[in-house]
Amino acid sequence: MTRLSTYLLPTEKQAPADAEAISHKLMVRAGLVRQLGTGLWTWMPAGWRAHQKVVQIIREELNAIGGQELLMPVLNPGEIWKRTGRYGIDELFKLQDRKGAEMVLAMTHEEVVTTHVAQLVRSYRDLPLILYHFQVKERDEPRPRAGVLRTREFIMKDSYTFDRDEEGLNASYEKHVGAYDRIFERTGLEWYRVESDVGMMGGSGAHEYMAPCAAGEDAVALAPGYAANVEIASADPQPVALPAPLDKPEEVHTPGLTTVEEVAANLGVPHGALLKAYPVIAEGRGLVLVVVRGDHRVNEIKLRNALGAPCRPAQPDEFAQKIGPAGYIGPVGANAPVLLDDAVTDGGYVTGANRPDFHLRGVEPGRDFAFERADVRTVEAGDTVGGNAIRIEAAIEVGNIFKLGTRYSEPLGATYLDESGTSRPIVMGSYGIGPARIVAAAVEQTADEAGIAWPRALAPFELELVSLGRAGSEEQAYAERLYGELRALGADVLYDDRDLAPGQKFADAELLGCPLRITVGKRTLSGGELELQVRRGRETRSVPLDGAAEAVLDLWRTLP
RNA sequence: CGGGGCGUGGCGCAGCCUGGUAGCGCGCCUGCUUUGGGAGCAGGAGGUCCUCGGUUCGAAUCCGGGCGCCCCGACCA
Incomplete structure (x- = not known):
């Protein structure tokens, strides 16, 4: 019986003062959710109905590709997380039981599911397998925010696939692409499937499902036939007019001018006619001088991927000796390997002279300094892909699919015997969806001055x-x-x-x-x-x- | 982890600077009236002023510690 006279729908005329995001304000005002603490939310009856509608759509589509639903504990022995090397993650909640045994609150369930599969799967005849569950996930987020969009505890649907080899993984991955496309289509959301970073989990391929909305924390680069998270997006740069070339670099006095804006304005050249030098310390490699066009920004994720190792910006005292003084560094004469961004074409550029208060002009890559090439800049609106200009939109990640490979099966001993009796590691994939984010994204995308305007598939009531x-x-x-x-x-x-x-x-x-x-x-x-x-x-x-x-x-x- | 802000009834806020009876709007309860776009009148309930300590004759107000919450950035497997 859903008579409003007896139903707990605590609507409010005024939004909570500290709410910022539209979905945050409206979900509280409409009586869908209530906050308990930072990043901790209770779903009120009507809100839970919307959440459950999302869950049911996901369930139906995963069952349709042969997924088998199960349920795994949130509370985990710390041991399995140590084995996969994830025990040290800051976001992982850790606790002890009364005997002092180390426990963790799971943030995903690769460790658990793989432990079981390691015990239960013996033969190639047992594969492939698609297992999934809806379960609370716990994450000690550095900064929960925007109501239900980023919380410390939330329900996530996680699927895991287990295959004999890469080919099998690709097939399982494609099944998930199909299921996910149908799921998001059915929710009534506006959504994109974009290429994404494989992150620290390792792995060979990944996509994210993104719902464009103002409160989104990610940005996606979109062009006809192209969609990627800007974390990894790649595009052809917009051209820049370079000054006439010089026979050799020439020093110019630029006292106190240390920014691209100041130098470009002073010399009367576009920002793109400068080269920006960005020294980093790469793990296992030491000091590297990354060089991008003056109007471009270094993309830390693309840089990390290009270097094949984590890196951090170098401090002035770490590069002063080998390169030059902060504010005036450049690739010419630098005693460090130079990584030159792909967007830097041939021609004469302005760079730091590696001595205080001077820049060089007419610097030509190759002639004046040696370099390695890589694509390490962040794309910008107006750059092109296949001749089409890209646009950039804010979006919230509502799902992701990921080829894990043997990242978990190896440390946890999940192997099978093939036809020849050889033991091989199981090849895995993992696939997540956050129903709460789908609900919030639907609110963000449909809201008007009067409130929420649900897509039919998600409305708490028809x-x-x-x-x-x-x-x-x-x-x-x-x-x-x-x-x-x-x-x-x-x-x-x-x-x-x-x-x-x-x-x-x-x-x-x-x-x-x-x-x-x-x-x-x-x-x-x-x-x-x-x-x-x-x-x-x-x-x-x-x-x-x-x-x-x-x-x-x-x-x-x-x-x- | 850096920066900023806030904590007073269910929600939104004032009071704090300049110490002296804890207030307003909405909501809630009772009664009567009212019923096509957040009604009217009358009566009423409800607050350890986040917390602990200090100063003071006296602290919501001043000082110190703690806790909680929000925003920006970093981070976000």
Whole structure:
């Protein structure tokens, strides 16, 4: 029974003062979620219904590709995390039991699932396998934020695939691409599948599913036929007009000018005619001088991938001796390997002279300094891919798929015997979806001034029936009857039977955002009609009372 | 981890500077009226002023420690 008079839907007129993101404000105002502590949220009944709708869509599509649902514990022995080398992760919550044994609260379940598979799978005949679960994940986030978008505890769907070899993994991965595409399509979200960084987990391939929205923490680069997280995006640079070349580099006096802006303005050249030198300390390799065009930015993730090792910016005292003084460094004469960004074309550039208050102009890569090439810059709106300009949009990551390889099967001993009796490591993939983020992204993407405007697939209720009549009135009696009929037809109806002013009921209905509102009032009832409001766009329609329940559902089915 | 801000009834806030009876709007409860866009009148309930300590005759207010929460950046397997 979902009569609003007895349902816990704690709506608020005012948003919490500290809320910033639209989804944060509206989800609290609409009574979907309540905060318990930093990054800790309770799902109220209506919010949980939306969450469960997402869960059910995911479940159906994963079952359809042969996924088998199970459930694994949140509380894990620390041992398996030590074996995979993940015990040291800062975000991992750690605790001890009463005997002092080290335990962890799982942030994902590779360790657990792989431990079981190591015990249970013996033969190539047992493969492939797709296992998944919905489970609470715990992460000691450095900074939870934006309501339900980034929390310390959240439910995640994780699937894991187990295959004999790379080819099998590719097939399992493709199955997930198909399932994920269908899942996100069914949610009604606007979404992109983008290429993504494989991160510190290692692995051979990864995509993220991104939902564009203002509160998104990621940025995606998009062009016809191209979609990538800007963390790894690659594009052709916009050209820059270089000054006429010189026979050899020439010093210019640039006292106190240490930024690209200052130097470019002083010399009357575009930012892109400068070379920006960015010294880093790469693990196992030492000092490297990264050089990009003056109007470009070094992309730390692409740089890490290009170097094949983690790196950090070098401190002035770490490069002063080998290169030069901070603010005036450049590749000419630098006593460190130079990594030159692909966007730097041939020609004469302005660079630091490696002595205070001087720059060089007419510096030509190759002629004046030796280098290694790599693509290490962050792409920008207007760069091109295949001749098409890219645009950059903020988005929230709602899912990811990842080829793990043997990153977990090897340390945990998950092997199988092939036809020849040879023991081989199982090749794994992992695939996550955050239902809470899908819910929040739907709110972000559909909200208007009045509140949420759910896609049909995710709305907490399919219909909201608003009765304007008082107890004992004709309208009330009709609304009761209609409520019964709609339920008998299988509809998921929220019935606002509260004794409140119409304005309050309308405002609450629009805030909660069910796709279709049915209004039963004296005015339309006496006219032999039932009034409907389509939430998205808030346009009003009416249907005759005769056969009204069916007509309502017919209309509902046509909504987005 | 760096920077900034905040903690007063369910929500939003004032009061703090300049110490002296804890207030406002919304919400909530009771009654009557009202019912197509957040109603009116009357009556009422509800607060360890985050916490611990200090100063003081007296602390929401001043001082110190702690805790909690938010935002920006770093980080985000």
